[in-house]
Amino acid sequence: MKYRLGGLKRFMGVFLATVLAVSVPSTGAFGATTYYNQKTEQAVTRGVVYEKSSRMTDAGIQNLHVLKVDLTESTLEFKAVESTVEYGLKETAKKILTDNGAIAGVNADFFGLTGSYSASFGPVLNDGELVSAGTSINHDENQYASFFMDEDNNPFFDYFKMTAIFANDQKAIELASINKVTSMVFPIYFDRQAADNTAAIDKRFDGLVKFVVEDDEITYITQPGETVEVPEDGYLIVMSKDYRTNAAGFFQIGDTITLNVNTSIDLDDMEIGFGGGGKLLIQGTEAPATSIVATGRQPRTAFGVSQDGDTAIFMVVDGRGDSIGATHSEMANYMREYGAYDAMHLDGGGSSTMVVQTVEDTQPTVKNTVSEGSERKIMNAVGIFQTAETGEIEQIAISPSLTRTVPNKTLTFKVYGLDEYYNRIEVPASEVNLQAIGVKGTWNGYDFTPSESGTFAVTATYNGLGASTTGIVSGVTSRLKPSADIKLNKAGETSKIAMQVVDTDGFSHWVSSTTKYEVADPSVGTMNGNAFTAAKAGSTYIKCSRDGQTAYIKVTVGDNKTVSTPQATSAADPLQKKVAKANDGAYYLNMIGTVAYSGGAKIDENTYVDVRTKVRNAVDSNAEVAIYGGKSDIKTAPTIDTLSWTGGYRFLNRGGTSLAMVTAAKGGIRATDPSQYASLTRDLDATNNDTIIIVMDKTPGDFSSSAETAYFRSILGKYVNQGKTVFVVSCSGAGQWTSIKDGVRYINLPNLWKTDGSVNGNFSMLKFRINGDDVSYEIAKV
CATH class of the missing domain: 2.60.40 (Immunoglobulin-like)
Incomplete structure (x- = not known):
């Protein structure tokens, strides 16, 4: 077609007929199986919701970040946006979206990774105007899909192709792009959608020549490197000096020009459009992965629309960290799960970024965990905009x-x-x-x-x-937790103290500026707030006091030996009390660890029987329920209600308490039997008891995956936040210990036998008294 002056508004394209042979694998056949899904949902604006979905699967953790946009809301719009600082400049998704006024968005198209400048691969249309497009993609094969929405809000995905020919009456040249500035090997079309003048690209490239075209005529040809204004009702053809000399010398001032741009999509009716990767869903069915879609589990970004066209879905799946990423098939399944009927990949890997400003946020923030540790600078993003003016407070x-x-x-x-x-x-x-x-x-x-x-x-x-x-x-302060001891070289040097308190529920709080500090020997140095300044060489200590508890920090200035300090104080766990069975309406439970001996030493049979009988009598006495938290080979019948360890998942409810047994023998729950996540959370949610006791063969802190440790603890945190009392009791090793972290009490019950066959003097029994939400426990030697 002939180019229309005054900016490249729309194209009446020539459609290129393409038939795709789509092979459809069975959905979910090769994807990860989800056993537990933690979801949080936040409002962004009316019609936009942000959701984080953290899933424990048989393959590992998958963290999904989703934006759902109601396209029937007339005040919402979304579009591709780029740097507002300089055309073609790569910036982070957060900066691009924030500078353009978006309330949410994700990284968008593929781009060249090298250098500070680049161009997106696919087309960009905003408000019915073609911002940019290239001629290099999809001519040999369909690789990079694009999204379009027409004036009637009909969305669709297709593999966009374009050719652009610039000609006079003698000869024609092929243009590399419309407003996409990359290596400048071949000439490009350049108008005010890109910039008002060529100063920025002249700084990037030496010796560029520009044809100024107005009213279908070349009105001026610059000298190499000369900066010019872009005509308001015209455009430039920009090329290298060598290209002008070798391939475009037949163009002269006064030439009548024809610009023919052919596209596979009729852009004349399109309102918005942006590029991405290969298609992901075609009418609800997984699309075959194109050659540019990375294989395996990767960080990924995708965009899709519902079958009725009323909902847009943006998704980022984290990868290369705690979250394992997603395959092409998994991404298709997840997009379909959230309502997408047609969808495509956007750029993934280190580019995958979701930025959101929820109603609770004062500014846009990055919600996902980017795979490179910090945001990658990208070419463009798809932003979501609320166009309604701020109204009255409702x-x-x-x-x-x-x-x-x-x-x-x-x-x-x-x-x-x-x-x-x-x-x-x-x-x-x-x-x-x-x-x-x-x-x-x-x-x-x-x-x-x-x-x-x-x-x-x-x-x-x-x-x-x-x-x-x-x-x-x-909370009630249990103990003070100061930073490391202070060591300074000479008088005049200063060191700040970082101070935390740990409350009796195991939560930590920074209290550096609200703790009282006293220097035992003021001649060595003084305190100003939480900063110690040395006055002379010497040694002393700082007494730290808060909420009735004390801790001490050793101080040395110069080459001096450290001094000894008094003992730090701490408050006892208020739930740890003497437990004696009484007829008071409470429920009493006794628990012990592993009783069976599995070592190679020879134990006297009478000793083995006598010791186990003593243990049986202890755990069966003064309680309604006895719990064997580890392997037991006691043959005599129990005298009370008993829950025994079998090496697999078990669950029961007793006295307002949920009792669960979970195995992590292979280094974690997922590696051992991930279905336990589904069973445990289902059972705990169904019972709604005030107290939860989870018995394990490995404490979560010893899981081989720190990510799973954090994930399991976050599950427990949900029940803590509901006001429940949660215990995790591990039964392994020779030592007894107790630790409280983030509201959960972690207790280890040691084995009855040492590895050499002798009786473990640390063998202990855990006794519970439970009366509704009134819970106490005692650890007693057996």
């Missing part, structure tokens, strides 16, 4: 900076308004009435400092609107 919300603290450590409760489109509207603290219910404390604007321990709620009122948040905890 509701308020309250967002705490933390959900747990300790006395005299400040939390911030930010209150903000939302209009009908969920646009966030900041509200001055002076206009909000805030109240803490359940603990005493002081307010300073939005900041609250509790003066005591307890669980509390906070309510907010503003202009007749209300909001509240509950379950905030001000």
Whole structure:
């Protein structure tokens, strides 16, 4: 067709008929099987929801990040965006999206990885205008798919192809692109969709020659390297000096020009379009992977639309870290799970990035874990935009900076308004009435400092609107946890102390500036806040005090020996008490570890029987339930209700307590039997008991995968947040220990026998008293 002046608005393309032979594998046949799925969902704006889905599968952890966009919302739009700093400049997805005013988005098209500048491979159309397109993709085979939406909001995916011929009455040359600036080996079309002048590309490339075209005529030809303005109602043809000399010398000022651009898609009716990788779904069926789709499990980004065209789905799957990534087939299944009917890959690997500003966020943030440790600079992103003007506040919300603290450590409760489109509207603290219910404390604007321990709620009122948040905890300090001892070379040097407290539920809190510090020998140095400054060479220690507990930091200045310090103090676990069975309506449980001996030593038969009989009598006495947490070979029948270790998953409910046995013998639950995740969470959710006891053969801290350790602990955290008391009891080794972390009590019960066949003097029994949510435990030698 002939080019229309005044900017390349739309093309009336010549369609290239392409028939794809699609082979369809059975869906899910080669994908990972999900056994547990942790989901969180947050509103972004009206019609847009962000969801994180963290799945434990038989292959490992897969973290999915999903944006679902309701396309029937008239004020929402999405489009491809690039750097606002300089055309062709690569920047992070967060910066590109933030600078363009997007509320959410993902990385988009493929691009050249080398250098600070590049161009996306596929076409870009925004608001009915063609921003850029290239002639190099999909001519030999269909590799890079593109998404388009027409003026009637009909979405579709196709393999876009384009040719562009620039000619006078003597000869023609083929253009490499429209507004895509790469290596400048071949000439390109350049208009105001790219830039107002050529200054930026002249800095990048030496000796560029430009044909200025207006009204189908070459009105000016520059000298090599000369910067010119791009005509408002025209365009430039930009080429290297060598190309002008060797291949385009027949063009002269005054030539009448024809620009013929042929496309496989009729762009005349298109409103938006952007490029990506190969197709992922075709009418609900997995598309065959094209040659540019990376094999195996990789970090991936995808985009799709529902069958009715009313919903857009953006997805990023993390990979190359704790999350194992996804295969092409898995990505197709996940997109289909979230409602996509047609979909394509976007650029993946280190480029995979999802940026979102939820209603709780004050600015866009990266929600996924990028695989290279920091954001890769990319060429373009697909942004989601809320075009509605900010309206009147219709509701308020309250967002705490933390959900747990300790006395005299400040939390911030930010209150903000939302209009009908969920646009966030900041509200001055002076206009909000805030109240803490359940603990005493002081307010300073939005900041609250509790003066005591307890669980509390906070309510907010503003202009007749209300909001509240509950379950905030001000914990009891168990112990102080200072940074490392201080060693300085000479007087005048300073070192800051980083201080944490650990509360009695095992949560850590930074309290560096609210801890009291005293230098035992002030002549060696002094404290200013949490900073120690040496006054002379010598040795001393710093006493750290908070909430009735103390800890000590050794200090040496110069070449001096360290001094000894007093013993640090700590508060006992309030749940660890003497347990004696009484007729008080409570439920009593006894638990022991491994009783059977599996070593090679020879044990006297009478000793073996006597010791096991003593253990049996102890675990069977003064309780309703006996639990054998490890392998047992005692043959005599139990006298009370008994749960015995079998090496597989077991579960029962007793006295308002959920008792589960889980094996991680092969280094983790997933490696041993991942289906236990499904069984455990299903059973715990179904019972709704106040107390949970999980018995294992390996403590989670010893899993071979630290990612699985964190994942398992996050599952337990869900029940802690519900107010449940959670114990994880491992039964292995020769030692007894207890540890509290993030609200979960981890206890190890040792084996009855040492490896040499002698009786383990550390062998202990765990005794529980449970009466609703009143739980106590004791560890007693047997």
